[in-house]
Amino acid sequence: MTTMTMPASRSRTDTWLLVLMLWHGLLAVAGLVAVYVAFTGINGGLRFAVAGVLLVLALLSATTVPLIHRRDHRGRSISLVVNYLGFLTCTALLLDMIGAFTGIDDLAQRFGRGLPFLLISFVGYFIRSFGDRFEQFPQRQRSFQRVGNIIMLAGLLLFVLAIINFSGIPALASEILQPVRMALLLGLILFGVMFWAMWRQPVAEVMGVNNARSETLSGYLFLSPNFLGFLLFFAGPLLLSLYTSFTNWDAFGTRDWVGLENYARLLHMTFAQLSSPTQLATEVINTSIFDELFRFSILGKSFIVGAQDKLFWLSIRNTVVFCLIAVPLSVIPALLVGTILNSKLPGMKFFRAVYFIPSVAAVVGVSLIWQWMYNAAVGWINYAITSGIGAVNGLTGLAIADPQMRWLSSADTALLSVALMVAWQTIGFNTVLFVAGMQNIPKVLYEAATVDGAGTWAQFRNVTLPLLGPTTVFVLTTTLIQAFQVFEPIFIMTNPPGGPNNSTLSMVLYLYQNGFQRFRQGYASAIAWVLFLVIFAATVIQFRRQRGGAYEA
Amino acid sequence: MTQQAATASTYNPPRRSYRLRKAISYIAAYTVLIVFGVIVIFPFLVMLATSLKLPADTFSYPPRLLPRAPVSVELAGYDKPLPLYEIEVDGQQREMALVENTVRVGIYAAPDNLDATVTVPIDEVAPTGGADNQATATVDGAASPLFDVPVNGQIVPMVLINQTALGRFVDPENTSIETLANVRLSQPVSKLTAHPENYRDVLQLNGMSRALINTALVTLLVVLGQLVTSVLGGYAFARLRFPGRDTLFVLYLGTIMIPFVVLIMPLYQLMVLIGWTDRLAALIFPWVFTAYGTFLMRQFFLTIPREIEEAALIDGASRLQILWRIFIPAATPALATLATFTFLYAWNSFFWPLVIINTGNTNNHVLTLSLNVLRGRAADSPNLVLAGAAISVIPPMILFILAQRFFIESATSSGVKG
Amino acid sequence: MNRRLIFVFSSLLLVASMLLSACAPAATPAPAAPAATEAPAATEAPAVEQPTEAPAMEEVALRWRTRPDNQEEADVYASISDELDAKLEGITLSYEPGGSESSSYQDVLKTEIGAGTAPDVFWIPGSDVGDFAKRGLILNLADQASMTDGFNIDDFYAGPMAALTHNPDTNAEGADSGALWGLPRDVSTFVLYLNNDLLAEAGATDPRELAAKGEWTWDAFLETAQKVRALGSDIYGYGANAWWGPYGTWMNAAGGGFYNADQTACNLNSPESLAGLQFEQDIYQVHDVAVPYGEDSEPPYRAGKVAMFQNGRWATPGTRTVEFDWDVVELPQGPAGDAGNWQFWGAYAVNANTAHPEEAWKLAQALTEADVQAKISSMGANIPSRVSQEAIDAFLTFTPPANNQAFINGLQDNAVAEGPLWAGSWPDFVSVMDARVSALMTGQETIDQFAATICDEAGKAFSQ
Structure with missing residues (x-):
């Protein structure tokens, strides 16, 4: 291929490569200067990060020069990466300087004005798609589409006109004319041009790029928007939190390395034999360190278990119990209802839509509603129970006592109450997922089962359940992960959050209390990582059980 | 038991009509669905109904679903309108006006017959023999003071058994009909009255209308952003081979399980560094890059046959073109699923806004945040709090109902292919 | 296509x-x-980016925050901020209403302090002052106060001032302790909110009359509650919410309390504290006259189902919408001879990282001036923190309730000031105590089980 290229374009390519080498040389020098400036100009731990990144980029830039000279394909890759990152950085900085990010606040103000127009264009979309019902009448379909398109575009246009601040545009222009911004703009253009120059096919060919290498680069390129953001907003903070979990950071001042102390304190337990089941804990364990967690009897002997951080273990227990209640409650009914919905009875779409509604409602709003319903004195749920029992007693002459449930204020039922609400909110979504999974099961299998004489239950057990495997794994996993992280409903519905008597203290809530109420960020981070390990273990176990589960490629 | 049941079933008429069985199963199915539907919908009905009430009405017991207001009547000689109650007088149900709330009454009985009691206002009773020299009777071995109690026009000396307070009711149409009855246990006459102005009050109270707009904007941007990054990332993971791909993917997967609270503090500091505290940008950009969306899109892209793509590659199409022309159209259902998930997440997120947006900066509040503030500020008026809740719950519901085809059927046809 | x-x-x-x-x-x-x-950047955090550049020429920009109880109060604070802005020379103010208690006011504040974006002057509840001061998050204002003419700590209630002048290094308190952590915004105290209709229906003697005669004791209280409870299974004699305030009053009234005299150790297992808790447990478990422990008592009270609802001044504006005849009365006297009431308070403190400590001190002072306090107490939700007769007169003008004097009596009758825990960690202590008392009141635990381990457990807060 390369040998067949025309000499003229060949020499142009060489010129470009020369320019690129010069550019990278310059860049390396500029980078080193920037390292110095950054290191002296910025205070705190940040300077190491900034200077380090700059140094790496400068060195990379420098190494490309000889590599490009040798027409080594690695030179092209490195050059592309450096230019790409430079381009992104310049863009981001420029946008930041002209206030594109913080300007979103003001945008919101005008966005309200534009919202009706946006709705108009939505309506246009619906008209458009309504036309699809007339596939037999292409003419009518087309006219629907045309009208829909016009409305949609008109709506969008009006929307844009409504939200743009025209008076700001000249200001924006003059803003960009300031030196630093001009420099950034120039950098942006230069990096962009250099990237494009290196990316072009002729250059690529000269640099000896084959299919695999180009695929690698494309892969990273496609992944980069997500990956860079992920590094910045997720992985970075995550590592910081891992580091924090090994320190005694209090959120303000000191951040001393304490090694595994936080984890040790979390997991520190003791165990002792009691001489009698009611013996005081003080007599057998060191209560200045440990608190009694629970006691139990085996073979006529009694034992006591204490923990240094009793609340942590309580929170684990609560979280596990919560999962054991909430997950089956939100999965099993969903499966059953899903089975009914999957039958071809009329009105199923309606019910499906109704069941989905709770999952679109904000947790905060829903928690407030349920808190009101659970009120023991004036709430609906107790009223329903009282009047139900009254009706039964009246009809049958029995004297069933009114249980007078104290849903959220009794340590026995508070966790159950929250779990019921969470299940109520999740069932609809799970139902829809199950129906989706069931519709993917080939009808042939059911027909075959019917021919074999299998009843409804047998069909469900032998056809639906096994083939629903992947969906079930997905539903179970997401529900479980969510349940492990339960926080908001507890935070809003129970008073004090986690009460009564710590019966609804979940792991995330305990973590929050430590980190944000008791100034123990280090300790809170340690809890977070233990929680992560617990969730991770639970998920892995689930996948192991479902061999060839959802995450297989 | 099981055995019995099994035997019983064999005794069923062998050829029970197929139709009947079908009908029974239909009825059973619909019963289940309807009961379940009521459970699902009822809290929302409570929310809507309560949001239209007056504060006092929300605290009534037994709870009433519909907003009602007590009916009152103007009566000559009283400067305030008087509330009406359903009162039984001489076996007749009447609507009567409450003219006096707390009439102190005594429950009296003759010392020799304590079971036959009479209820008489205390000021109609005088101590037997005068206040200074009150006569007594022996009841249960103790001396009890005696009172002159008027019973059917006669004065009878009786002992006081108990005291209480009753309301004095008058029939507004015939003021001569008067009776004493317990106010608390009487049924007030009421009529349906909705108070939609609660919504206006809430919107004004907290700048909630602004919060609504902010939430819409944040949600829109997060959904758009996440769709873009997830499609690109998912495509890379699903279709492009590059060193480190699988390691990276496992890393991505692992982070799905990390509870968000872990990140709050470090992320907050990052925002301080960038200068985005108190800014809507902080609610948007960190959520544009998620592992979850990437994972979902990758799973879907994997199901698209490789052959189509390879044919296009040979035709000289670029990767971007392939993604655009082949993958995205095919993935519409998965995109809709992801959009739904993201929408719900962004619309409902509570914790991060709580931390990052200053409580005082109402211009940048999102709905959940306004609601949380409202919960504290209007704790006295559940009607307002639930009106706020309704405002946060209804728009996504409407959107969902309008775009049902998008939301559910797409999920249905795509399924979540594990 | x-x-x-x-x-x-x-x-x-x-x-x-x-x-x-x-x-x-x-x-x-x-x-x-x-x-x-x-x-x-006017609305932006001052400490973050542009600290002094543009505005430094003329005015110092200060941000301040407090926790309003309702929207009306938030509005009043905003107008006060505007007025002070005009009054204080060289200072530009911006007021940020914090969230209410349930919307994590303190949590958000702590996060912002951690990140350096907290306001210059902020309000914190009295019990948190110790924690904030020990960690160096709020400024010691003693020097500035000593240089300020006319400033006298005796203008404020002694209870809050003792805590606010506590010097953690020397444990000294008072004007010369060398410490001043802030100025109290207001004070409050408990009363029983009465449903007079229910009391009359039950035929109970009016508690206000008993209180006037000095006969409003625990026994009288219990008898009243029992009479009301007899009216029906859904009618309660007494209601209180589940936090340290209400159960603390029972302990205080029995002569006990949370800590020992010098606040260095747990006192929850002293015979007096236990006697108070025992009485309260009996109210719930033996006599069964109260709204179940842990249930919010406010809805049933406002539904007309509770005769005596223990709550603070902050509940007054909301209670005015009820449809029955209501008033307030002092808490009943316990065995120790008084009602064991609390003096609740919160203070304006100055952020330790503020760029303008002088101006911040001026602001804290201005915010606690008599006229500002009068304006706020006219909203009905709290009592001025100044002891002058004018302050009390300004407070008494807000009726109903007719018996406002009950609040003043509650304040003056040997009330125990809400105390920051200097020798330990208040959040740790209170979380252990809350949980165990809740177990006690709901009958999960007996008083003996409680007594056996409570101080082992809660005492760990002192080693922090």
């Missing part, structure tokens, strides 16, 4: 418009004077 084109077009349009319109506004103020580019 057409469809995709439209999609491309519209999304491009959308993105472009977002970008364009997002950029524009921030740029708007720029062209006139490049130096003032960063001016829109």
